[in-house]
Amino acid sequence: MIESLANQTALVTGAARGIGAAIAGHLAARGVAVVVADVDRSGETTADSLRSQGHRAAFIQTDVGDPGAVTAAVAFAESTFGGLDIVVSNAGLSARGTLENTTPELWDRIHATNLRGPFFLAQAAVPALTRRGGGNIVTITSLQSKISTPDLLAYGASKAGLVTLTRSLARLLAPKHIRVNAIHPGWVLSEGEVQIQAAAGLSPEDMKRRGTSFPLGRITLPEDIAQTVGFLVSERASQITGQILAVDGGIGLHR
Ligand SMILES: NC(=O)c1ccc[n+]([C@@H]2O[C@H](COP(=O)([O-])OP(=O)(O)OC[C@H]3O[C@@H](n4cnc5c(N)ncnc54)[C@H](O)[C@@H]3O)[C@@H](O)[C@H]2O)c1
Structure with missing residues (x-):
């Protein structure tokens, strides 16, 4: 039987669509109250759809690159659902750019979303998680953090930074009973x-x-990533922290 995660609240960034929406749907079906945080207003429809299935969900428009906005999203989770237990830093920008055509603006936009966002979200969320006696942070990195792709230079560098941030936070936050793990999706x-x-x-x-x-x-399907998030935040993974788990159908094995 799949363990229930009832009485917990999750904040999932980039949950309007794609992998984030699948994570929000999986957690909601396991009894978690979900805050759908996305820069795109269509996140309201995602939250509506979860509510129409009988789940607890709410939307807050959030640009993860804005530290003030992620702080507001954490406060929203606590005021709407009474606390925060799970943070999933999923929002990501995989805009293409080569060595020649990556502008400073594109570099900054990619890093603001993929790396600065998860850092300031963790900074805002740790006091809330600590108030609950602990919790989980899951980051969504990428195989691109360790392979070389000519038009994903800024993206790969941002995701490599996110891997290091995940491991650093895991060590720092273990005494607070906050586990921090990453998932490497494939394609x-x-x-x-x-x-x-x-x-x-x-x-x-x-x-x-x-x-x-x-x-x-x-x-790989979005649901494959969602199931793995569900495992990592469950009691079954209670001794797992600082790990980078590839969910890629094996494509990383021959790189
Ligand atoms: N799809 C893949 O093959 C793949 C592979 C490896 C890693 N990933 C990672 O998985 C994550 C989700 O990717 P996806 O394929 O579902 O993408 P997607 O484009 O389908 O969805 C991304 C969501 O993030 C939101 N978003 C973008 N910038 C944001 C911001 N600044 N603040 C808040 N929300 C923002 C978008 O509005 C969208 O709803 C990303 O971090 C991506 O890098 C995806």
Whole structure:
């Protein structure tokens, strides 16, 4: 039987769609009250849909690159649901940029979302998690943090920074009973990735077909990441902290 996570509250960034929406849906189905925090107002629809299924959910418009906004999102979680137990730093920007065409503005935007966001969200959330006697932070990093891709230079660097931040926070926060772990997704069939690949001429069916050549025979789905978040924040993972878990169907094995 899947362990219930009832009486807990989670704040999931970038939860309007894609991997974040799947994480929000999985946690909500396990009894967690979920704050959908997203820069895009369509997060309101995601929260509405969870509520219409009988779950507890609320939306707050949040740009994770703005420390004031993430502080407000943590306060919103506490005032709406009475506390905060789980933080998922999922919001990410995978904008393409080569050595030649990455502007300072693009570099800053990618790092503000992918690295500064999770740092200041952790800073804001730790007092709230501590008030509950502990909790969990999960970051969503990327295989790109350890491989070389010519048009993902700023993205890869930001995700590598997030890996180090995850491990540093894990050590620092262990005495407060806050576990901090990361998930490395491989290639995931999310709305954002479908849009990016459409621009390169690949349809979702093409992406799935490509997945059949991966070691485990299929592309990763948002739900695969969501299930792993559910495991990491559960009691079954109570001795796990500072780990970077690849959920990639084995594609990282031959890089
Ligand atoms: N899809 C993949 O193949 C893949 C692979 C590795 C890692 N990831 C990581 O997984 C995470 C989710 O990716 P996805 O594929 O679901 O993307 P997506 O584009 O489908 O969804 C991203 C969500 O984040 C939100 N967002 C973007 N910038 C934000 C900001 N500044 N503040 C708050 N919300 C913001 C967007 O509005 C959107 O709702 C990202 O961190 C991404 O880097 C994805």
